[in-house]
Amino acid sequence: MFDGKYAEFIVPAFAITAVVFAGMVAFSLNHARRWKRRFEDFDRIGPDRAGGDRP
Amino acid sequence: MSWAPAFLSNPERFMAFSRWAAPMFGAIAVILGLVGLWLGFSVPDDYQQGQTVRILFIHVPAAWMSMFAYVCLAGASFLALIFRHTLADAAAQAAAPLGAAFTFLALVTGALWGRPMWGAYWVWDARLTSVLVMFLIYLAYMALRASLDDEAKAARAAAILALVGAINLPIVKFSVDWWNTLHQGASVFRADGPTLAPVYLWPLAFMGLAYVAAFGSLWLVRIRGELWRRRAEAAAARAARG
Numbered sequence: 001m002f003d004g005k006y007a008e009f010i011v012p013a014f015a016i017t018a019v020v021f022a023g024m025v026a027f028s029l030n031h032a033r034r035w036k037r038r039f040e041d042f043d044r045i046g047p048d049r050a051g052g053d054r055p
Numbered sequence: 056m057s058w059a060p061a062f063l064s065n066p067e068r069f070m071a072f073s074r075w076a077a078p079m080f081g082a083i084a085v086i087l088g089l090v091g092l093w094l095g096f097s098v099p100d101d102y103q104q105g106q107t108v109r110i111l112f113i114h115v116p117a118a119w120m121s122m123f124a125y126v127c128l129a130g131a132s133f134l135a136l137i138f139r140h141t142l143a144d145a146a147a148q149a150a151a152p153l154g155a156a157f158t159f160l161a162l163v164t165g166a167l168w169g170r171p172m173w174g175a176y177w178v179w180d181a182r183l184t185s186v187l188v189m190f191l192i193y194l195a196y197m198a199l200r201a202s203l204d205d206e207a208k209a210a211r212a213a214a215i216l217a218l219v220g221a222i223n224l225p226i227v228k229f230s231v232d233w234w235n236t237l238h239q240g241a242s243v244f245r246a247d248g249p250t251l252a253p254v255y256l257w258p259l260a261f262m263g264l265a266y267v268a269a270f271g272s273l274w275l276v277r278i279r280g281e282l283w284r285r286r287a288e289a290a291a292a293r294a295a296r297g
Contacts, residue, residue: 006106009110009167009168009170009171010107010167013114013167013168016160016163017160017164023156024273028153029276031277031284032276034280035284035286038283038284042287042290042291042294043290
């Protein structure tokens with residue numbers, strides 16, 4: 001069982017992994033949701049009110 | 056393989072598939088990851104590595120995924136270059152940041168394992184250096200795509216870069232056999248079977264499958280986002296033309 005020995009290496013390794021995974025999930029979901037919303041706005045209300053051609 | 060170009064040429068079919076597949080892979084990744092973590096923190100210490108053996112349960116799958124993501128990037132780039140499928144190009148574009156992230160994780164967790172075991176965070180041996188080169192190729196791919204306004208030219212140039220960079224894949228894989236490296240040789244995927252003790256093989260297997268499922272889920276989500284972006288920009292271009 002893990003009892004804290006070498007924690008100065010083990011804890012950062014797991015913490016950095018967790019942060020990178022959280023970042024990958026957040027960026028991927030945000031990217032997909034943002035562009036889906038943008039496309040739906042174009043479809044529904046047109047480009048002027050959707051805020052132009054780029055977010 | 057005739058189904059592959061047909062599938063890749065039909066974004067609607069992909070959107071229908073990925074709508075349920077992405078969350079399903081995500082859920083599988085969470086379950087396998089939790090089991091893998093529990094097993095990983097339950098195993099006895101290694102007689103040489105002590106407790107740092109636990110870092111390998113996140114380092115080795117990250118290293119596998121860094122190569123797997125590059126195979127996906129190169130395969131999708133090849134299909135995009137030859138068949139000019141929109142979905143294949145979106146798949147290549149979506150794989151690059153994920154591959155870069157997994158390669159970054161492999162490098163950082165490897166350094167954190169190397170310091171207590173080798174006495175150094177970094178050595179310029181063939182395995183570490185070739186993985187660093189792969190990381191730089193991922194960054195170059197993303198920079199190249201971002202630097203060109205013409206999307207078709209950017210896709211073509213980036214696909215060529217990805218295919219040229221694929222030369223590095225066998226170098227990464229066989230670097231530990233071709234050169235005398237500080238990094239140990241393969242201990243899982245070997246012709247004569249794994250040399251790793253089963254007590255360590257199980258957590259590694261769960262974590263490896265969790266990483267594969269996580270990559271699958273995130274890749275699908277990113278491809279969906281990329282297709283939405285292209286649709287939105289096409290709608291904007293149509294609107295601008297009146």
